[in-house]
Structure formats: C-alpha cells, structure tokens
Amino acid sequence: MLTDKLRDGAHGKVFKILFWVIILSFIFTGVGNYLIPKLDTDPVSVGDIKITREQWDSQYHDQVRMMQNQYGAQVNQYLENADHVKALRLQILEDMIDNVSLNLQCYKQNIRIGDEQVKKAIRNERAFFKDGKFNNDLFLATVRNMGSSPDYYAHQLRTSLAAQTLAVPVVSANSIVYPYEVDALSKLFTEQRVTDIYTPDYAAIAKYVEVSDADAKKFYDEHHDSFMKQANVDFTYILLSLDKLKKEVPLDEAKIEEYYNINASDFTVPQKRECSQILIKSGTKDFEKKAAEALTELTSGKSFEEVGAKFSDDPNFAKEHGSLGLLEKGALSKELDIALFSIKNVGGYSKVVIDNYGAHILKLDGITESFIPKLADIKEEVKARYIDATAREIYANKSNTLTDVSYENPDSLEAASKAIGEPIEQSGVVSLGDKSLKWPLSTDEVQRLAFNEENRSSHINTNVVNIGNENCIVLNVSSYNDAQLQKFDDVKAKALELAKAKAIDDKAQTLLDGIKADVKAGKEVTLPKDVTVAKAVTVNRGDKAFSPYFVLNVFAIPNAENQSSISHDNGKLKLAVLKEVKQDESADAAQYAKIIRSQLVQFKQNKADSMLYLGAREISDISYNESAINVVIQQDKSEE
Template sequence: MLMDKLREGAQGRIAKIIFWLIIFSFSLAGVGSYLNRPANTDPAEVNGEPITAQALENAYRNERSRLEAQLGENFAQLADNPAYLQRMRQGVLERMIDDVLVNQAIKDAKLRVGDEQVKKAILAMPYFQKDGKFDNDLYLAVLRQNNLTPEGFRDTVRQDLATQDYLGAVSQSEFALPAEARLLDRLLNQTRDVRLYTLPLAAFSGAVQVTDEERKAFYDAHHDQFMSQEQVAINYLLLDVDKIAAGISPSDADVQAYYDQHQDSYRTAERRKVAHILFAKQDADAQKKVDAELVKLKAGADFAALAKSDSADTLSARNGGELDWFEPGVMDPAFDKAAFALAKVGDLSQPVQSQFGYHIIKLLGVEPAKVKTLDEVKEQVRQQVKEDKAKEQFLDLQQQMADLSFENPDSLDEVATKLGLQVQQLALQPVSSNEFPLSNDKVKTQAFSVELRDQNTNSEVIALSDKQAAVIHVVDYKPAAVRPLDEVKAALDTAIKHDKALAAVQAEAAALLEKLKSGESVDAAVAAKQGKVETLAGVRRDDQKLDQQLASALFKLAKPVDGKPVYSQVGLFDGDQVLMALTAVHEADKDSANLSRLQASLQRNYGDAAYRAMLAQLRAKAKISYHQLDKVAE
C-alpha cells in the first residue's frame, strides 16, 4: 500500500517539476564549470607563441639578482616600491617579447648555425678551459651545477649564434661615410670667440620690498611649497642579538664541547718557504734555458747565486730567490701545487709553467699545520658560543614576537610582558626623520602605511639586520598640511624677493641686449650692476673655462655674417643673466686623431638605430597579446 502511494507520487506533476529542476541545476553546474575554467596564466603571446609565467619569473629573478649585485644596498630601497618592481617586471617582459620576435624572424629566414660552428664556440668558451685548453670534465661539471644538459646547452648556443648572425646582418649593413665623420669631426673641433656680459641676480635683490598683499597672494597660489611633512609617533619592541648575548654565560663544558666540534676552525694551515728562479718568457727558448738551469743545479751549482744572476724576478733575486712564507692557495695554482709537492727541505722541482713564465722551485722550510689548544683560544670560543646561543634565542624570540603581536594586535604591552622586553617610544617624527628605528627604510614604510594606523594594529616582525628585529605600533599620526602664513613668512619673503629680482634682472638684460644689437656699448651699465664683461677666444664645446650651460647656448648660435656679431640672452640656473655676443667661428683646418674612432662610433649608432627600427617593424606586424601580470614576487 505504501509503495503504491510512493509510485503514484513519483508520477505526479510536482515530482516531475522537481525532477526537471534537478536536471536544470546539473546543466547550470556544467555550464558554470565550463565558464569558470582557469584563465590563461601566460603573461603574453607573440604570434601565438606563449611566454610562460615561469619563464617570466626566471627572467625577472635574474634581473633582480643583476641589479642587486650592481646597486648593492641602494636596490633594497628601490625594491620597497611595488610600482618600481612592477615597471621592472614589465620591462623584462618587453625584452622577452623582443627576443621571441627576433627568434621568429630567424626561423622565417631559415637561418641555421651548423654543428661545427656550435662546437667551435663551446670549445672556445673560457668557462670550460683549464690550463688554456678545453676540459670536458669541467664542461660537464659546470653544466651539472647549472642544471643543464649538453643537448640543451648546445641548442642554447646554437640559438645565440643564430641571433648574433641575424642581428649582425641588420646592424652591420649600416655604414658611415668618411665625409659624414669628417663633417662631425670638424663640428666637434670648431672653436668660437665670444664676449660675455654678466648681470648678477644679487644686484637686483637689495631694493626689492614685499607687501602684505603680495605675501598673501603668493601664499594662496603656492600652498604646495609650504606644506608640513606628515608625521608619525610609534611604540616599538626591539630584539637585539648583542643584548641577548650579554646575558649569556657559557659554562666550561659548553666551551669544551664547542671546541671539540670545531677544531678545524682553530687549525693553522701548513706554511712553506721556498726560493725560485724565474724565466719570464714562455717560448721554446725559455724552456731550453730553464732545462739547462736545472741541469746546473742538479750538478751542484749554488741556487742563490744563479737566482741573483738569472732570475727575471728581480725583487726576490736580490735575496737569492727567497719568497716569504705562504699557505696553500696564495700563489699561482701551478706554482702552489709544485711547491707543496716537494717532500723535504733542499728538494728542487721540475720546471713549472705559470702565467708568469717558467720556474725552478727550491724548498727552504716547512711549518706543519697545527691545531691551537683550547687555552690559546678559550676566550674566542666562549664568545662564539655566546653568539651562537644568542642567535638561537633571537630566532626563537622572533617567532614568539610574531605570534604574540598577531594574537594581541592592538598594543605591544602584552607582547612586551610575555617576552620580558620594554616598549620603547618614538615621539612624532617627520617622514624625513632618520631617528632609529625610522632610519630603517622598512620600518619607515610600515610606520607611514595607511593599514597600520587605520586598523590600529601591530606591524609584522621587521628584520632590521641579521642581528636586529622589531615590531612597531603607530600611536599618533599627523598628515601633511599647509603651514600657517605667519609660520612661513620668512620663506615667503625669500621666494617673492627672488621672483621680483629675477624679473628685474631679466628685464634689464633684455634692454641691454637691444642696445648691443643697435651697436651701443653696455660695459658701463653692466659695471654699475656689479656685473662683469669678459672676452674669450677659441672656446671649444667641452671647454672647462666656460660654464657648460653657456657653452651649450654658444654653440647653438648661427655663424656671424659679414663680421656682424650674433647676440643671445641666457638665464643661468642661479638666476644670473648673461648676454652673449658671438664674434667669430673658427673651423678646424685638418682632421683630428679621433676621426677613425668617430666614424666607427657613427656606424655603431646607425647600426643601433637599424636594430631598433627592425624591432619596431617586427612589433608592428606581430600579434602581441598581453594578459594580466601576476603579482610581483618579493
């Protein structure tokens, strides 16, 4: 009876509606899963060829490493700016796109480098050479260290050679005519005669007065020049390895255990004292001479006497060829190996070839390696134990500080209590402050971040160095604001006086320029304003006797015609005004010694321009698709 009722219900109208709703929901789920497939994660496609996210990441990290090595500590400040890193990442991507375009062009041109050319290139690479010759074991070892296979490296070299050939064909197709280089050479070596009239800004500043109306108008128009800096006050906790170490007293057992485990650290290397005779050349004649010298020595000749008379190392020769005591790894590798291979005092080496020539080496003395006793290094060991224990505690406390500051985000008091630290305070400081810990760029970035002050939360643990870490909490903040007029009155007067004096000196210079053009003398007028008049002959473009701003303006003037000077007014960066009268232009009457280098430089510039034009053409014809870049990796 019950089963009949269920079967009857299943055939009813409501059951059918539910059934179709279920089917419809499955269909929507299917469509949704299709629509929500992962988006394309490749940063870009070039003519259908993807540049993968991993390839971009590798190239980006290589670029970061290069800049870190080049800029040192300055890079850390740049790297704190996400916008800079994003621009750098975009630049890396653009270069990768250029590389793909060039590789595609090479493929289209059916340009291929033969196996023999690839082989010669690899054999010539200095990374794989030992004693001036290709070493296959070294080659394989270097590839293994860089996670490369011989086949993969071969293909990379082949592609690089093809790229060089292709780009060489583009850039080297350009040339510079001798006449072009000669014209440029003559222009660069041209000299000019000029008369200069200088009106100093300072002569117009004394009589300038500032009214209240001018002061108020300037203040209202230039609020941005009179802003106070944003300021922040913070509380902070500081972990310091040195302070932790000061509270640690290692036991004698700790010191003994450390010494036993690190005896190699207190071992002095073997030292040797030798004398040598050097034949500086490395040709067959030098080899014959060194062989003959060795025969004399084995026959009983005096080593010191021969060193004085025959050795090319004149400094050691004066002392019979003797050198100072040295440890392994100090001398040239070949010399070092031979010297430490000698068994007993008085032994002679066979002729040894180094980068300096051929040597015969005589062993004069040996100081064997030895380990310093604990008594000799006890204080040194004790200090090292303190530092090691302090670093262990530092790392542990750093983790605890991170956890506690996260669990108690609205204050540092609870964190300080549990870690036995003292909350330190820094009163309101401007963004330009170098007070500790704001002297650390990472701390400054966090202290002035919107997140910390808006959410009233502790910062993450900030590594100040390998020995210091801090957590900060913003307790007060003052945004940048326009300073009151009365507070900036002195600065206002200085700015207004400068502008009024500048306008006055410019007007006076313009008036005197018109007098010069009409043939009048202005020497007395310039002298009345404490200015100076000077005549310079044979001025060159790079002449140190003339301000470069003036030199640049001078060589932009047209040549005088019919002996009439050409005039110009130049405002210097400090506000002084200079009237310039170009009286003569002298062309070089012969080519300079730099003509050939100049022609080569022109050709390189034309080649670079051709390369840039080729890339622009490839980009114009290509279909380049950009996808959203992943967040810049820190």
C-alpha cells in the same frame, strides 16, 4: 497528459540515441569540458612556441632576487610601486620574446650544438672549478642550488650556445672601432671652453629690492607646496638589533673552546704560493712570440734570472727578479690564478698567459701549505666569531618570536615585548621625510611602515620589517595627522624671505638678459653697477669650480663666438658668453683614447645585439594574449 507523453518518449529510439551520444561524449571528452571552459593563460606565442605564465613568473622572481642581492633592501621600496612592478614585468616578458625569437631563427638556420660542445662549455665554466680544474660534484651541487637539473642546465646551455653561434660573428663584425671615431670622441671629451662669465651681485641687489606683505601673500598663494606642514605620526615600536645582542652574549671559555673544536675547519689558513713572473708588455712588438721564446729557453734549462733579464719589460726585474710575493688563491686575475695553482712542483713554470697587460710566465718559488692555527694563537678571532654566531642564533629566534607574538596579539606590543625581553619605545612626533630624526626613525623602512595607509588607520601592530640584515622593527601607530597648508600669518616671515629671494633672482635675470641682448647684437657691453665679469675663463668638463648644471649648460652653448647661456650656478644666475673652443693640451690623450675605445666597443656591441634581436622579432610570428597579461598585472597590483 504531458508527463505521460514524456514517459512514453523516454522509451523511443530518438531519445535512446541522444542519450548514448551524450554518455559517449562524457566518456571521451570528460565532464570538465562542459563545466569549465579551457582558458589560455600563456601570455605570448612566438611561432609554435608558447611562453607560459609559469616561465614568466620564474624569470620575474629570478630578476627580483638578483636585484635584491645587488642593491639590498631598497629594491623592496621600488617594488612597492605598482607601476614599477608592471614595467619590470613587461620588460622581462619582452626580453623573453627576444630570446625565443632569436633561438627560433637559430633553429630555422639549422644551427645545432653537439653534446661534446656542451660538455666542453660546462667543463670550462670557472664556477665549477675546484683546485684549478673542473669538479663534477661542485657542478651538480651548483645546479641543484639553482633549482635546476643537469639535463635542464645542459639544454639551456645548448640553446644559449646556438644563439651565440649566430650572434657572435654579427656582433663582432659590427663592433669594430675606427681610429677617426676614437679621435673625434677624445677631442670632444678633452674640449675646453673659454668664456666670459657675468655674475650679478646678489648681496648688492638685496639692499634695494623690497617686497611688501602683498607680495609675500601672492607668493604664498602661488607656492602652497612651500608652506605645507608635513603629515606626521606617533607610534610605539620594538627594535631588535644584532649589535645589541652581541654585547649581551655571555663569554664562557668552555663554550668558546667548544665552538673552535666544532668549526676548526673555518679557521683554516689557505695554501699560499710564492711566485715570480716574466712580463712582456702588450705594447712590445711581437710580445707573444717573444714570450714563447722565453718559455722555450726556460724549459731548455736556462735560469729564470737570465731569461728574465733578456725578455722582461719589468724595470725592477734585475733588483727584484720579478717577485710577486706570497699569494693565496684569488689574489691574481682568473687566468693567472689558474696558471699559478696549476704548477705542480716548486721551480716549475706556467704556460704563457696572455691578457690585456701582455704575456706572463710564472715561476713557482715556494708553497706554504694550508693549516689550522691553534686556539691560543687566534683566541680573539675565535671569540669574535663565537659572539657573532651566538648573537645571530638569538636574533633569529627572537625575530621569529617577535613576528608570531605581535601578530597573535595585534592591539599592542606588550606581549611581544615580554616574549623577547626587549623594551617598547616611543617615537614622539615623526614627520614624513624628516631625516634629522634619530636612527632608525629616519630610515626609509620605518617611514614607509609608519605612513602606510592601513598601518596608520588600523592602530594594530604592523608586520615585522628588516632594516638591513642586522635589525628588525615592529610598530603600532597611535595617531596620524594629514599634511596641511599652514596659515599665512604663521609662515609670513618665511613667505617674505622666499618672495624677496625670488624678486632678487628676477632682477638678476633682467640684468643678464640685457647683457645677453647686447652681446648678441654685437654691441659693446656696458656693465650695470651690480654685475661683474670674469674674462676668458676656461671651463673644463667636470670642472669643480662650478656646479655640474652650470658646466652642462656651458658645453651646450652652440659652437660660435658670442653665443651664450644663462643658468644657475650654486643657486645664483650667471651668464656665460662663449669666446673660444680649444683642446686641453695637458690631457692624457692616450688614456682617454683607451677608455673611449673600450666604451665604444661596448656601445656598438649592445647596438648590434639590439638590432639582432629586433631582426629576429620582425621575421617571427609573435602573438600577445592581452587578457592573460592583464590577469598577471592585476594580480601583482592586488598583492601590493
């Protein structure tokens, strides 16, 4: 029988060999390789270097946090759009490829950064300064708060310095701005255009333009978007407001005194330093050399007033002796701030500080040490801070309770209202995009929440969302109506009004087209009765007499006499005919040149940066793992 043959075969040599081959393969490779295929989840490889999904996620979340810190809650609205998230994700990935490609080429060029260079860069980083010098404890705390470690931070800094070693000479060489470039752009910015401007009289045209019901119906049929009744909702809501809680905080003198005693250091008035300066402006010939001479004379014993009178470019030095007054840390630029708070003794001088304004020498005239004022002297400030701190603590507790209870009792807001002692309010009818509603119903946060498809159809409590940093809200949508086209009979008056406005605009266009054709043909223009002309009107860039759109079109006219453009100016069509192009003699050419030069340098630096990264990419072996990239993108969409 078959089973007997199988039993006999199980004792054969071939079976035993196969059995041990399988057992040994399990031992050496693990059973997981037989059950679960190994997936490649790294989205990109650059040469032998893998950009992992974890690294990509980390960079993405860092970027989102930075955007939220800079732009606030509106970033969340941006991230609700799956296409925006995808674009941001892919841009971050491309930036990572740029950096890895450049770092790889640095390594191939044998660019290495030594330990001392890394240490020096860390010690010179302003973020790690305390009392005017590097503070190791602050460095360690800052790095930990970044979610990093000192070794990893140093490694990243080493990589960055290597890239800078390669990039800085290239970028510097390619960001030189030549005088002819600045001159050409300055002339462009200070250009004026002299035009003849033809303006139809819309009021006069309106007197003889007529539209029928048929015209209104035709306009209605062609412009349904203008006659839609917006989608609307009706909901109940609970609003938790920090401002309201502040008004409800009971004032207890003992509590206020206790708050002051616990937080006394927060009321410290910082050290202030009184100082004077000798300023030699950057426009002065050999200003750095003169500053060095001035410092030499000061250190040799000459008085500050005598040296300042000789070297300072401050026109008020003789009267005010270069006094900058009483300053606390951070009141000056970074370089001057460090210089001032590095002077050890009253009457001492700083080293020469060079910046865009020129050369500075600071003298320390006096020190007002930091101190903690008495409670009686700052009673109102302490009271305000006590109220704020107490209200914020109550707000945090109530918002947590609101979140929990509204989730645990999803069918209504009654339980949540009782739990936090805040009333349930009725919204009334809220139309999509209606900004005339009372706050907070008009806010983007509330409208997004109310018109969210799941929220409007489920009739259960929404998530609690923040409105700024000091308010939060939860809704329960009771009814929703889709946007719908209003019947023609109901909007006939509006259709007649809009149809007539279009007919007037069309008539104005026809009149101006005729004038434009005559101008182009070189004919003498005969003005229609409903058109006026303003001759030789000078238009500047940024001219407030016209709409930005009209000015843009005027400066888009080809630079030749009698060239023209028809465009709207604050809702009415106008024809601009170019007569002359000239320069604004009243413009501050030097100021324009200074602004343009700095912007042009930045533009060229960015361009050189881009070309450097592009070059690094072209000579790097970049491999995209499309399936791994798509998995991340699809996961983002599913989380929306």
